[in-house]
Amino acid sequence: MTRSGPWRSDAARGRVLGRGRAPARVLLTWVLATLALVGLDRWLGGFAMSAWWQPPLAALLLGLLAGVVWPLVMRVALPLALFTLGVGSFLLLGAGVLAISFAIPGVVVADLGTAVLVVVAMAAVTAVVSSALAVDEDEVFFRRARRRAVRAASPGPCPAGVLFLQIDGLGADTARRAVRDGSMPTLAAWLRSGSHTLTAWHTDWSSQTGASVCGILHGSNHDVLGFRYYEKDRDHVVAVSHPADAAEVERRHSDGRGLLAVDGASRGNLFSGDAPHVSLTMSALPLVTARRSLRRRERVGAGYYAYFANPVNAVRTLGVSLADVYRELVAAARQRRADVRPRVSRGGIYPLARPGTTVIARDVVVAAILEDMLAARPVVYADFLGYDEVAHHSGVERFDTLEVLRSIDQQVGRLARAAGLAPRDYHLVLLSDHGQTQGEAFAQRFGETIGSFVGRHCGGSPAPGQRGPEPRDSRRPAEGWQVASALAEAASGPGPIARRLRERVESAGADEHTHRTPSGEPGRVARVAPGVVVVVSGHTAGISFADLPGRVPLEEIERHWPDLLPALVDHDGVGFAVVHSEEHGPVVLGRDGLHRLASGEVLGEDPLAPYGEHAPALVARVSSFPHCPDVMVNSRYDPDTDEASPFEPHVGSHGGLGGPQQRGFLAYPRLLRPPGEIVGAEQLHRVLRGWLTELGHPEPDGRGARVGPDSPAALRDRSRV
Numbered sequence: 238m239t240r241s242g243p244w245r246s247d248a249a250r251g252r253v254l255g256r257g258r259a260p261a262r263v264l265l266t267w268v269l270a271t272l273a274l275v276g277l278d279r280w281l282g283g284f285a286m287s288a289w290w291q292p293p294l295a296a297l298l299l300g301l302l303a304g305v306v307w308p309l310v311m312r313v314a315l316p317l318a319l320f321t322l323g324v325g326s327f328l329l330l331g332a333g334v335l336a337i338s339f340a341i342p343g344v345v346v347a348d349l350g351t352a353v354l355v356v357v358a359m360a361a362v363t364a365v366v367s368s369a370l371a372v373d374e375d376e377v378f379f380r381r382a383r384r385r386a387v388r389a390a391s392p393g394p395c396p397a398g399v400l401f402l403q404i405d406g407l408g409a410d411t412a413r414r415a416v417r418d419g420s421m422p423t424l425a426a427w428l429r430s431g432s433h434t435l436t437a438w439h440t441d442w443s444s445q446t447g448a449s450v451c452g453i454l455h456g457s458n459h460d461v462l463g464f465r466y467y468e469k470d471r472d473h474v475v476a477v478s479h480p481a482d483a484a485e486v487e488r489r490h491s492d493g494r495g496l497l498a499v500d501g502a503s504r505g506n507l508f509s510g511d512a513p514h515v516s517l518t519m520s521a522l523p524l525v526t527a528r529r530s531l532r533r534r535e536r537v538g539a540g541y542y543a544y545f546a547n548p549v550n551a552v553r554t555l556g557v558s559l560a561d562v563y564r565e566l567v568a569a570a571r572q573r574r575a576d577v578r579p580r581v582s583r584g585g586i587y588p589l590a591r592p593g594t595t596v597i598a599r600d601v602v603v604a605a606i607l608e609d610m611l612a613a614r615p616v617v618y619a620d621f622l623g624y625d626e627v628a629h630h631s632g633v634e635r636f637d638t639l640e641v642l643r644s645i646d647q648q649v650g651r652l653a654r655a656a657g658l659a660p661r662d663y664h665l666v667l668l669s670d671h672g673q674t675q676g677e678a679f680a681q682r683f684g685e686t687i688g689s690f691v692g693r694h695c696g697g698s699p700a701p702g703q704r705g706p707e708p709r710d711s712r713r714p715a716e717g718w719q720v721a722s723a724l725a726e727a728a729s730g731p732g733p734i735a736r737r738l739r740e741r742v743e744s745a746g747a748d749e750h751t752h753r754t755p756s757g758e759p760g761r762v763a764r765v766a767p768g769v770v771v772v773v774s775g776h777t778a779g780i781s782f783a784d785l786p787g788r789v790p791l792e793e794i795e796r797h798w799p800d801l802l803p804a805l806v807d808h809d810g811v812g813f814a815v816v817h818s819e820e821h822g823p824v825v826l827g828r829d830g831l832h833r834l835a836s837g838e839v840l841g842e843d844p845l846a847p848y849g850e851h852a853p854a855l856v857a858r859v860s861s862f863p864h865c866p867d868v869m870v871n872s873r874y875d876p877d878t879d880e881a882s883p884f885e886p887h888v889g890s891h892g893g894l895g896g897p898q899q900r901g902f903l904a905y906p907r908l909l910r911p912p913g914e915i916v917g918a919e920q921l922h923r924v925l926r927g928w929l930t931e932l933g934h935p936e937p938d939g940r941g942a943r944v945g946p947d948s949p950a951a952l953r954d955r956s957r958v
Contacts, residue, residue: 266362270296273362277355283347284355291344295337299359302333330356360552396933397662400606400652401496401618401925403506404645405446406625406889408672408897409437411634412904415646420639423650424667424904433667435904438915440671442855442871444899445775445892446507446620447477447486449670452918453925454497454510454618455490456949460862463774463892467781468864472761474772480522483507487520492950493942496925497616499935502609504619505602511937514614516605517598554600558592565591568637579677581886583630591630595623595641603648610652610659615934621645625673628889633675633897638889664932666925667904670918673889674776674896676880679810679872687778687870687884688771690808694800697766732828733841735803769798772866773884775892779866789867791818802826805870810882812873812895813844815860823860825853834860847874848894851916855894871895919949 274292277284286292331352338346346352404412413435415421416428427433441448445464452458465476475482487508495511497503502514503521515521569583602619609617623641631638649667656663680686765771768784782789782797794802794816805814806826813827822835827844834857845852848871859865874881874895883890891898903912903921910931912924930936944950 267293267296267300269362270299270359273358274355277358281351281354283345283351285345287343291341295341295344296359298337298340299334299355302330302337327353327356357552395613395661396615397664398610398613398615398659399617399929399932399934400610400656400663400665401616402649402652402665402667403450403618403620404624404642404667404669405620405622406628406671406673406891407642407669407902408633409435409669409900409902410897411672412669412902414634415639415642420643421646422643423646423653427904432906433904434907434911435902436912437900438668438903438912438921439849439851439917440899440901441917442852442859442894443774443777443892444671444894446625446670449901449918450507450620451477451486451490453670453922454503454506454508455487455492455495456919456922456926457490457947457952458918459490459947459952460864461486461490462779462859462862462864462866462869463772463777465772465774466779466864467762467770467772467783467866469781469783469786470864472783474762477507478519480519483520484523487945488943489945489947491942492944492948493939494937494950496922496929497618498937498939499616500614501616501618502605502614504605504609504617505598505622506618506620510618511942512618514609517602550600550604554597557600558596561592561596562588564637564640568631568635572631572635577632577635579675579681579888580632581630581678581681581888587630591626594626595644599623599645599648603652606652607655610655610663613659613661616929620670621648628673629887631888633673633889664906664909666906666928667902668921669901669903671891672897672900672902673891674874674879674881674883674898675889676872676878676882678886678888678890679882679884680886682882683808683810687773687810688765690804691769691771691778691780691801692765694804695766695769695798697764697769732807734826734828734831735807775885775887775890776872776881776883776895776898777893778870778884780868780870781866785867788817788865791816791824792820794867802868805868810873812847812871812881814871815856815869816867817860823857825856847876849899852894855917 271293274286274295278286278292286295328349331349334352334355335346335349338344338352346355407415412421412424416425416435419425424433424435428435441452441458443449443458443461443463447464448458448461451461461477464478465474467474475486477483477486490508491511493511495509497510497512500514501510501512503509503512503516503518505517506519508520509515509518512518565583565588569588571577572580572583599621602621606617606619623645624638627638627641649665653665656665683690762770762783764783768782770781770783772779772781780801782794785793791802802814802816805811806828813825815823815825818824818833821833823833825832825834825844827842830839830841830844832839832843832845832853834853837853845856859869871893872881872883872895876896879896881890881893881895883892903915905912905928909928915921915924939950
């Protein structure tokens with residue numbers, strides 16, 4: 238969106254009003270701060286002012302401390318504020334208040350705790366004044382920063398920058414309803430003004446952030462099978478949210494030509510997109526913890542400076558975080574009272590942890606983006622996690638989830654207004670990495686986890702705690718197992734594919750499984766049965782036979798674990814399972830049919846039919862990955878209810894095929910070339926890269942960069958051989 242966008246007139250008007258209001262704002266803040274100090278003198282023990290002239294002088298000095306001295310101190314003390322999420326900043330400011338008390342005769346501040354309370358009260362007064370006067374804090378920040386940077390050279394003529402703002406987990410259909418129903422007023426205003434267009438894109442089979450963001454930012458998500466997946470050759474479960482694993486995944490997929498390689502910024506992402514400017518980016522953390530030289534990359538907290546330089550931000554964020562905890566407790570209680578289904582437990586530490594994504598990370602990311610715009614960085618990619626986090630626990634379109642979505646939309650509007658004040662033009666692109674499909678969790682619905690189920694049918698006995706949590710209802714505590722039994726028995730006997738699999742086993746004979754690890758010792762990854770590993774990722778589960786090298790074919794699975802495949806395809810929570818046949822290549826097995834992907838031959842009912850026209854190609858691609866599990870399972874999707882049962886304890890979930898999880902959204906300025914149909918994150922990367930090229934951004938050359946084995950450059954070279 239350029240400066241002629243729908244918010245430009247408001248931003249320009251705000252500058253004029255801001256100039257006129259600045260002296261009045263300073264005067265009013267000073268008067269109210271003085272009155273607050275008088276009130277603290279009467280109310281707060283350990284704080285005293287004996288003369289009439291002391292409160293106004295102290296208020297003036299405190300204002301200078303917060304507005305002039307503190308931003309300079311934060312350039313040195315930023316790590317303390319960063320690693321204490323702002324609490325350290327109050328301690329430092331409290332020390333400053335103690336120093337002021339020594340400088341003004343007759344002022345008494347008993348200790349550091351009293352000084353911190355004074356700081357909090359003063360910051361609250363400033364926040365109230367700003368809200369009462371509707372002061373645009375971003376405008377104030379930009380004006381002050383411009384004055385500080387007056388010696389810097391003008392960026393000169395340059396193409397418009399782009400902010401790619403990702404709302405994690407927001408499906409295209411939910412986005413359209415949110416626009417219609419008022420939960421996303423900023424996006425709705427763009428669409429109604431004609432500045433933007435809203436469309437959908439189809440995810441890969443692995444519809445989760447790891448595969449999507451890796452593909453979007455680096456142009457390749459080859460061999461990224463889920464948010465968690467098992468690598469048999471290393472006996473290791475990759476978790477893309479773990480710093481070391483995220484760094485390894487990026488190393489494999491980076492070739493120096495990522496979406497953000499040309500002076501871009503990555504904010505709040507799993508991967509960097511080869512950006513030289515990063516913060517809250519998981520793949521960059523090992524570099525920081527190892528204290529290696531980042532060379533082109535800035536230090537970890539540089540993007541947070543604008544946030545922590547203003548003590549008002551910490552007070553505001555603390556207040557909003559407490560309000561968010563309250564909203565979570567109220568929403569969970571309402572769900573329990575109304576017996577809303579599906580639902581999961583939302584107790585324990587979760588109410589306190591939720592503001593980490595819905596408030597704190599959001600605010601810090603926004604502050605970093607403001608810094609990026611001030612620095613005129615050409616491209617920024619940021620991830621807002623709050624909606625995805627709450628949708629997992631509350632539901633895809635429950636009232637408290639939509640409130641979180643509204644708060645993200647408000648921040649998008651804030652960034653749009655700030656874009657009109659930046660030293661270069663900016664376009665804003667909104668997108669998501671996937672959607673979410675709602676449904677009762679597998680373990681709640683059937684009384685055991687998918688791991689326990691697989692273990693039982695592979696000759697193992699579940700370890701204590703292996704079984705999934707029983708569904709709980711305070712009014713009907715004894716009915717959980719009865720419901721699970723009734724659902725399991727509702728399937729009227731074994732289906733034709735299960736019968737055929739059993740017949741094949743009976744005719745060939747079953748071999749006892751005698752394989753062991755080469756060392757004879759247990760593997761590092763937990764086994765659900767001897768030699769059997771199950772790793773879940775939302776609506777998918779990977780089953781690997783750790784003792785057997787390579788991809789174990791269907792025929793060998795039938796010999797060693799004869800009960801597994803028939804039980805899987807007949808289970809009411811399983812939509813389909815993918816195995817590799819020595820005779821037919823990759824085969825998709827369902828309850829009432831099978832699909833041979835290499836030939837396209839379907840016997841019986843096509844198990845992929847409920848999952849859309851792109852399902853065969855997407856499944857075949859994953860089946861060709863080097864680390865594809867021996868059996869890949871996708872949950873059953875019911876088109877009539879638009880629900881599926883995830884293998885993790887979530888209400889809204891994703892990670893596989895079936896329903897809204899497959900459809901992310903994309904809202905882009907109309908002046909950009911329409912992308913057409915987008916299937917897969919790698920194609921979305923090419924669309925976004927094409928838009929940057931269309932706007933005049935240089936293509937990254939990747940010169941001097943290490944080329945990962947799964948990067949676009951490496952895959953192109955292999956395809957030519």
